[in-house]
Amino acid sequence: MNFDVRLFTEVVITLFVIMDPPGTVPIFLALTGTMTHKERARAALQAVLVAAGVIIAFALFGQQLLDYMHISLPALQASGGLLLLLIALELLTGKMEEPQPGKVGTNVAMVPLGTPLLAGPGAIVASMLFVQRVDGSAGDWLAVTAGFFVVCVCLWAAMRFAGLIQRVLGETGVLLVTRIAGLLLAAIAVQLMADAVTAFVQAAT
Template sequence: MSAVLDARLFTEVFITLFVIMDPPGTVPIFLALTSSMTHKQRARAARTAIFVAAGVILAFGLFGRQLLSYMHISLPALQASGGLLLLLIAMELLTGKMEEPKPGAKGVNVALVPLGTPLLAGPGAIVASMLFVQRSDGSAQDWISISLGFLAVCVCLWLAMRFANVVHKVLGESGTVLVTRIAGLLLAAIAVQLIADAVTAFVQAAG
């Protein structure tokens, strides 16, 4: 088994992406963004968000460096843009606008943006995946270790969102609204931290 899987690399990939993508922390935000959905719509949104996040991270992991270089985009710029987008979503959660149903909405769009990206497949996860691929020596063992580590995190994310309905039933409507506001505050803090880190990187690069 050790010849096929590098346990150390697998563990490093899993822990790094687990901390960055934070499956337990997605539960309150997922509940807030899907508050007007039915049970089936919420389950479909969870699946869609995972597929979108996986697709984005895999694409950037394989071709991210070339794409950013071709478009003359730096990693701090990508990080700052993701932070700004998350900040806008956080403001909607704090003001309750995210909970207002939109005419003709099917209730699954939030699975693409902001759930799939930039919440799950955010700048941190994208950069981490690019770095792991860059560090790889190209062997089958490294690719399998990185892929399985990433897959394990995706399973954890799906389980967290899939059983968010249980949390919703326990909290009730009032509790869900309270969690929504707290999630908005936490998401705003995450967004500001992303922007601050990007600004720091810009300053260091200029110096």
Template sequence: MSDLIDIRLATEVFITLFVIMDPPGTVPLFLALTSTMTAKERHRAARQAVLVAAGVILGFALFGQQLLSYMHISLPALQASGGLLLLLVAMELLTGKLEDPEAPKGNVNVAMVPLGTPLLAGPGAIVAAMLFVQRVDGSASDWISVAIGFFFVLLSLWVAMRFAGVIMKILGESGTILVTRIAGLLLAAIAVQLVADAVIAFVQTA
């Protein structure tokens, strides 16, 4: 078994991506973004968000470096754009715009944007995945180890969002609104930090 899987590498991938993607931290954001959905729609959104995040991260992990180089885009630029997009979402959470039941639901699938990306498949997760792929020496065991670590992170995300409805019932309407405001504030802080880190990286590479 140890010949097929590098336990240390798989654990490192899991822990790194788990901390960055933060499954427990997605619960209040997921509740806020899906507050007007039925339980069935929320379950479908959880599944779609995980699949979208998996596709985006895998795509960037395998072809991201070539794509960014071809388009002359730096990693800090990718990070800054993700931060700005998250800041817009945070403002909507803080103002309650996303909770308005009269808001049109057909234009944007929140499972794809902003849940799938950039909340789950954000700049941090994308860059981390790209770095792990660059470390793979081509052996099957390394690829399997990275895949296993990545799979369990996705499973953790799905479980957290799949049972978010139970948490919503416990919190009630007032509790959900409170969590939404707190989530918006925290998300705004995360977004500002992403932009600040990107600016620092730009200055250091200038």
């Protein structure tokens, strides 16, 4: 069994850039601002597990599922961007911090943290492409799996210790970070939808 170091490195770098563990910190703080330390730690683990489950499922069976349902990758990308835009608007307007009737028990670790923020269209497509590159050898499968595991650990660590950043920033600092996170998340959402529209136009021509 030959461990493919190059494939492992590509997986780590590609998914790290796409999933962006440092960039999740302000958004994680914004979405978990009312949680206790223990609840935030649990949310960090749940978000990573949900994201890992979604990505693994799509990596192994995603192409067959999309083909069966006649869904294109740009459509998946556009829907993810739209959902992120709705979350970003809530962060920008402060509605995320307000208690809302009917939303008691909502688990932000699953949506929007686990998906589509962490397990977004970019990470899903990239994982599907990496799996397609595997030639069936155990070494390649181990390289892809190990690379994905390393990125998941980085994501968990970034969110798990986000509380330290919160204590340093204080309440006013966290509020500022929340608004900035909403703005950045809105930009990411618009970019996702723009890329999807571009892909649709290219496919039509």
